[in-house]
Amino acid sequence: MAETDAPRFDYIIVGAGSAGCVLASRLTESGKHNVLLLEAGPPDRNPWIHVPLGYGKLFTNAAVNWLYSTEPNPNAVNRRVPQPRGKVLGGTSSINGMVYIRGHREDYNQWRQLGNEGWSYEDVLPYFRKSEDQARGADEYHGAGGPLGVSDVYEEHPLADAFIESAVAAGHPRNDDFNGADQTGFGYCQWTMKNGRRCSTAVGYLKPARKRANLTIATEAHALRVLFDGQRATGLEYMQHGQRKTAHASAEVILSGGAYNSPQLLQLSGVGPAGLLRKHGIEVVSDMPGVGANLRDHLNAPLMFRLSEDLSANSVINSFSVRIKTAMRYAVNRKGYLSMGVSFAQGFFKVDPSAVSPDIQSQLMLFSSPVVGGAPFPFPGATIVSALLRPESFGHVNIVSADPFEAPKIQPNYLTTQKDRDVLIGAVKMMREITGQPAFQKFIIEEHEPGPDCQTDDEILDYLHRGARTSYHPVSTCRMGSDPTAVVDARLRVHGLEGLRVADASIMPTLISGNTNAPTIMIGEKAADMVLEDAR
Ligand SMILES: Cc1cc2nc3c(=O)[nH]c(=O)nc-3n(C[C@H](O)[C@H](O)[C@H](O)COP(=O)(O)OP(=O)(O)OC[C@H]3O[C@@H](n4cnc5c(N)ncnc54)[C@H](O)[C@@H]3O)c2cc1C
Numbered sequence: 201m202a203e204t205d206a207p208r209f210d211y212i213i214v215g216a217g218s219a220g221c222v223l224a225s226r227l228t229e230s231g232k233h234n235v236l237l238l239e240a241g242p243p244d245r246n247p248w249i250h251v252p253l254g255y256g257k258l259f260t261n262a263a264v265n266w267l268y269s270t271e272p273n274p275n276a277v278n279r280r281v282p283q284p285r286g287k288v289l290g291g292t293s294s295i296n297g298m299v300y301i302r303g304h305r306e307d308y309n310q311w312r313q314l315g316n317e318g319w320s321y322e323d324v325l326p327y328f329r330k331s332e333d334q335a336r337g338a339d340e341y342h343g344a345g346g347p348l349g350v351s352d353v354y355e356e357h358p359l360a361d362a363f364i365e366s367a368v369a370a371g372h373p374r375n376d377d378f379n380g381a382d383q384t385g386f387g388y389c390q391w392t393m394k395n396g397r398r399c400s401t402a403v404g405y406l407k408p409a410r411k412r413a414n415l416t417i418a419t420e421a422h423a424l425r426v427l428f429d430g431q432r433a434t435g436l437e438y439m440q441h442g443q444r445k446t447a448h449a450s451a452e453v454i455l456s457g458g459a460y461n462s463p464q465l466l467q468l469s470g471v472g473p474a475g476l477l478r479k480h481g482i483e484v485v486s487d488m489p490g491v492g493a494n495l496r497d498h499l500n501a502p503l504m505f506r507l508s509e510d511l512s513a514n515s516v517i518n519s520f521s522v523r524i525k526t527a528m529r530y531a532v533n534r535k536g537y538l539s540m541g542v543s544f545a546q547g548f549f550k551v552d553p554s555a556v557s558p559d560i561q562s563q564l565m566l567f568s569s570p571v572v573g574g575a576p577f578p579f580p581g582a583t584i585v586s587a588l589l590r591p592e593s594f595g596h597v598n599i600v601s602a603d604p605f606e607a608p609k610i611q612p613n614y615l616t617t618q619k620d621r622d623v624l625i626g627a628v629k630m631m632r633e634i635t636g637q638p639a640f641q642k643f644i645i646e647e648h649e650p651g652p653d654c655q656t657d658d659e660i661l662d663y664l665h666r667g668a669r670t671s672y673h674p675v676s677t678c679r680m681g682s683d684p685t686a687v688v689d690a691r692l693r694v695h696g697l698e699g700l701r702v703a704d705a706s707i708m709p710t711l712i713s714g715n716t717n718a719p720t721i722m723i724g725e726k727a728a729d730m731v732l733e734d735a736r
Contacts, residue, residue, distance in 0.1 A: 206446040209236040209416070211731070212436050213454045214423045214465065216241075217291020218717050219704040220456035221401035222331070222724025224417070225347070225409040227731060234414045236447050237406075238438055240422040241287035244402045249294045251530070252391070252398055253513065253538045258295040259573030264288040265295060268460060268607055273595075276615040277499070281670050282572060283610060285458055289419065290402030292458065293717055296672070297542025298391040298398060300350045302328055302379045303712030303719055304548075304557040311709045315682050316690040318726075319709075327725040328379075328718065333394070333404075341380045347404035348721060349394030353544060354535040359511045359582060359643055360388060360545035363564045366637035367547050370630075378548065383713070384558055386547035392717065393541065396534025401721060421445075424604045426453055426469040426700065428485050433700035439604075451735060452699050456724070459674040459706040460597050463492035464608045466678065466687075466702075467599045471694065480602045486696050490685030491678060492608075495595040496711040498561075498671035499614045500587040501628050501664055503635065504568045504649035507580040511643060513537040513567040514576035540566065543585075547634075548713070551626035552619075555590075557713055560627040561671075562586040562634075572669055584635065586627040587671045589713040592617040597677050612674070615664060624668070625660045673716040678706040691730045692723075703727035 211227055213220050216239035224237040246264055248254030258264055259282075268283040286292035305321035312320035329343035335351045338344040353360075367386035368374055375385030392399045409415055421440040426433050435448040455462045466472055470485035472492060477484050515522040516537050530538035543563035550558050568581030595613035600606055615621050634640065635647065646652075650663040678687040678694075687694060688707050694700045705720045712719050 206435065206448050207236070208448045208450060209234045210449070210451040211454060212236045212238065212447055212449040213456055214238050214436065215291060215455070215457035215461065215704065216289045216402065216406065216417070217286060217456060217458055217704065218293040218401050218720040219724035219727065221290060221293075221406040222721055223454060223456060223703060223728050223731070224415060225405040226725065226728030228409055228412045228415040231412070231414055233451070233735070234416075236416045236418065238421045238423055238436065239289055239417070239419050241289065241419065243419050244289040244294050244400065246288070249288070249290070249400070250397050250403070251538055252298060252393060252396070253516070253540055255295060255297060255542065256573065259284055266460070266607070268610055271609055271611045273611065273613055273616070276613075277665055277668060281614070283460070283670065283674070284573070284672065285460060289406060289417075290400030292672075293392070293400040294398070294402060296717055298393060299541055299543055299546070299563070299715045300379065300390040300392050300718055301561075301714035302722070303714040304383050306557045307710065307712040311680075314709050316680055316709060318690055319680075324722055324726065327722045331718075331721050331725050341377070347408070348392060348401075348718075349399035349404060350390050351393045352390055353388050354396065354539050356388070357511070357544055357566065359507070359566065360564055362639040362643055363545050363584075363634070364388070366640040367634045369637045369639065370634045372547060372549055372634070375548070378546070378714070383548045386545065388545050389541060389543055389563070391541035393539070396530070396539035401724075422604065423457070423465055424468065426465065426471075428470070431486070431696065432698040449699065452701060452731065454727070454731070455700070455702045456704045458704050459495070459677050460608055460610060462702050462704055462706045463597055463677040464599055466491045466694075468602065468604050471697065476598055480599060482602050488687060488695070490687045492597045493685055494676040494679050495597055495610070495612055495674055496591055496676050497612045497614070498587040498589065498673040498711065499591065499624065499668050500585040500671050501624050502649065502667060502669055503584045503628065503631055503647055505582045505584075505635070506577075506645040506648050507582060507643050508645050509643060510580045511566070512580045512582055513540065514579065514581050517576050518578055537566070549630065551623045551630060559589050559623055560586050560630070561589055561714060562627070562631055584631055585669065585671065586624070586631050588620055588624045588627070590711060591620050593620050594676070614668065621661055621664070624664060625657050628660050671715070673705075673711065675705045675708040675711050675716060678702045680707045680709050691734070692727050701727065701731070
């Protein structure tokens with residue numbers, strides 16, 4: 201189709217993920233604006249998306265997952281670390297672990313202190329509340345009736361009780377609401393679910409909006425590049441079912457492709473570090489060294505336990521009779537392991553006493569496997585992962601060619617600073633103080649990873665190089681700010697260009713202290729308000 205005949209929209213949103221679905225829903229609510237939502241993946245019809253424990257089936261499923269992995273870092277964690285990303289309606293909110301965490305209030309106050317007007321905790325709290333349908337009802341911190349279902353665990357669990365009791369015995373406070381007045385302490389998780397089903401943004405936001413005449417959703421539509429007229433974004437070129445297509449945006453193009461794909465698409469479109477773009481034969485529209493830079497991610501230290509009782513989901517995979525019983529229970533009342541988010545209980549605490557807020561998040565998972573996303577151990581097992589919440593180490597994501605279908609190169613440079621190593625080593629030690637308490641020990645045969653031979657700082661560090669995992673929270677690759685490597689301003693407009701915003705996890709100025717889905721949904725909510733304000 202010639203460009204002049206291409207369909208016209210007010211807004212084009214690239215990526216139907218955690219942020220993109222929020223934007224598509226909010227921008228079409230009034231009926232005044234025509235929106236095209238473009239998603240590289242298919243509709244969310246795979247049933248394992250909606251059954252919570254199904255995330256195990258999506259982790260390596262190329263039909264709904266970009267299946268990225270990092271580059272090895274010769275200085276630390278010298279191996280490829282898997283980086284799954286949702287490629288389906290709902291994006292990563294359709295394949296994630298569903299733990300509902302917003303981060304610490306100080307994260308957002310720091311965003312504001314960095315100069316980003318409108319992003320303090322007080323500013324963003326209304327957007328968290330607006331998005332939320334909290335099963336416990338509304339209060340000062342929580343909303344009810346919003347699109348995002350937030351549920352308590354379906355029932356208490358003996359190992360989770362023992363974990364929390366042991367943390368309290370080791371001197372940590374109990375916390376029944378990590379998203380309320382205070383984040384510190386140990387307690388049960390809440391999950392982004394409704395009635396025992398995953399509440400992705402495709403389910404919570406997009407489904408109710410899908411029939412609107414002013415919303416066009418194009419699935420299996422891969423954005424190739426943003427089109428520019430001078431410095432103004434005017435539309436998009438994309439590939440759908442083998443055909444190259446063009447769409448025009450009279451108001452804005454909004455990139456919500458996530459922390460890897462948004463910077464990739466900017467670079468492919470000529471917006472990024474000029475040297476990199478020229479190396480790959482891409483005409484430079486705007487030389488922006490920050491596009492793809494500043495990548496941060498949560499690395500975690502796993503401890504794995506062999507349990508003395510059958511208290512884990514390992515048996516759901518390993519035993520046919522348990523599988524049948526679990527399926528029946530889920531079919532009858534949507535309870536049991538099939539309706540479980542990735543972790544059951546968790547805690548936030550400080551390793552560095554001088555930290556302004558907890559620097560570690562530990563999560564108890566009621567399963568264990570030698571390889572993430574792989575078959576579980578053939579015995580009852582549990583895993584506790586402790587994530588380094590505010591790493592100093594940072595890396596980058598860059599295109600390796602001008603081919604939009606070639607995966608970008610991802611280098612997070614995990615554990616390259618001494619501080620990061622010290623805090624994560626300290627977390628392993630503090631977690632062992634907790635798991636060494638009688639209440640937890642009652643259920644433990646052994647800690648088999650890394651095991652009792654791993655004790656000194658050097659031994660723990662060696663284990664981290666071999667065994668550390670990611671919590672899958674890449675951010676900041678199109679960072680918001682006003683310094684020379686910032687990519688977007690506080691209204692998420694790409695610096696120096698017109699008609700182009702980025703709204704997803706990539707814009708976070710710093711990595712927040714917790715899981716990143718709820719914060720990205722908040723970003724989608726706030727971005728929608730800013731877009732609509734600017735349309736007036
Ligand atoms: C395995 C895993 C477990 C996780 N568990 C949790 C958890 O328990 N709790 C939590 O809070 N967070 C969790 N997260 C993180 C959280 O889900 C993400 O941070 C969040 O979903 C990111 O949202 P986003 O909008 O930035 O990107 P995404 O949700 O990834 O959305 C990007 C969308 O854009 C599409 N797209 C990309 N490029 C193109 C293109 N060129 N053309 C068209 N479409 C494109 C993608 O296919 C995708 O649908 C987890 C992540 C993973 C991978």
